[in-house]
Amino acid sequence: SSKYVLSQVHPMWQGPLAVPGGDRQSPVDIVVRASVFDSELKPLVNNYDPDTCQQIWNNGYSFLVEYDDTTDKSTLKGGPLQDKFRLCQFHFHWGESNAWGSEHTVDRKLFPAELHLVHWNSDKYSLFEEAVMEDNGLAVIGVFLKVGKRHEGLQKLVDALPAIRHKDSVVEFNRFDPACLLPSNTDDYWTYHGSLTTPPLTESVTWIIMKQHIEVSHDQLAVFRSLLFTSAEEDVQKSMVNNFRVQQPLCGRTVRSSFS
Numbered sequence: 001s002s003k004y005v006l007s008q009v010h011p012m013w014q015g016p017l018a019v020p021g022g023d024r025q026s027p028v029d030i031v032v033r034a035s036v037f038d039s040e041l042k043p044l045v046n047n048y049d050p051d052t053c054q055q056i057w058n059n060g061y062s063f064l065v066e067y068d069d070t071t072d073k074s075t076l077k078g079g080p081l082q083d084k085f086r087l088c089q090f091h092f093h094w095g096e097s098n099a100w101g102s103e104h105t106v107d108r109k110l111f112p113a114e115l116h117l118v119h120w121n122s123d124k125y126s127l128f129e130e131a132v133m134e135d136n137g138l139a140v141i142g143v144f145l146k147v148g149k150r151h152e153g154l155q156k157l158v159d160a161l162p163a164i165r166h167k168d169s170v171v172e173f174n175r176f177d178p179a180c181l182l183p184s185n186t187d188d189y190w191t192y193h194g195s196l197t198t199p200p201l202t203e204s205v206t207w208i209i210m211k212q213h214i215e216v217s218h219d220q221l222a223v224f225r226s227l228l229f230t231s232a233e234e235d236v237q238k239s240m241v242n243n244f245r246v247q248q249p250l251c252g253r254t255v256r257s258s259f260s
């Protein structure tokens with residue numbers, strides 16, 4: 001019905017969204033030839049407990065799958081990280097078409113969507129809220145999505161989306177292992193120091209971008225696009241699409257690679 005209007009640019013994304021004096025903002029374009037191989041970079045070690053999965057909700061920017069991060073049950077270490085990090089949530093960014101949607105790009109190549117697994121440094125801080133303000137407070141794993149074969153592990157999550165169509169809707173979501181969303185090879189990645197890509201845009205993130213993408217089906221991605229930015233009460237509904245930030249200047253930062 002004509003009730004749903006495709007949003008071209010959601011208000012949140014209109015401004016430059018630059019942080020005054022921000023010189024380590026995200027996302028960025030990864031120029032492969034300019035990335036520097038670092039043999040000190042170790043393989044990632046993730047240890048996720050599916051039982052710590054709690055809920056899935058529409059926050060008006062994306063949909064988040066949230067984990068119980070009150071204990072060290074779902075953790076990430078290794079890679080470029082010196083400390084142990086706790087998984088607190090994962091979410092995605094996508095476009096209105098398969099031609100764009102990712103936040104990071106590789107030699108300017110856009111992907112239809114990008115997964116972010118958000119972790120915080122539980123060796124140094126006791127709450128996410130603290131870590132999000134600190135230089136080495138967060139670690140976010142980025143995984144590119146390509147349209148191809150259906151992703152069996154993702155389907156459980158896709159099936160829950162119609163229940164959280166509107167902003168601020170929440171449903172219980174249990175026993176989901178986020179490791180099923182990681183590519184088979186997690187040893188090859190790029191890493192750089194950056195920021196959150198939506199407000200508060202704090203420069204507290206060690207980004208770990210997987211070289212290998214995962215595949216999801218066109219129909220699975222179409223369900224992402226059936227979500228709405230707007231709450232049930234609003235009379236003009238806006239499709240949740242193009243929820244990605246524009247690329248930010250590297251400002252002299254080096255992107256390191258774990259592979260040569």
Ligand SMILES: NS(=O)(=O)c1ccc(-n2ccn(-c3ccc(F)cc3F)c2=O)cc1
Nearest residue numbers: 116118128129132140195196197198199200
């Ligand atoms: N896209 S992303 O860089 O992975 C990204 C962007 C923004 C956030 N984000 C937005 C608000 N918060 C947040 C939530 C709770 C809190 F106490 C403090 C926060 F900054 C947050 O972590 C989290 C992750």
Ligand SMILES: [Zn+2]
Nearest residue numbers: 091093116197
């Ligand atoms: Zn994100």
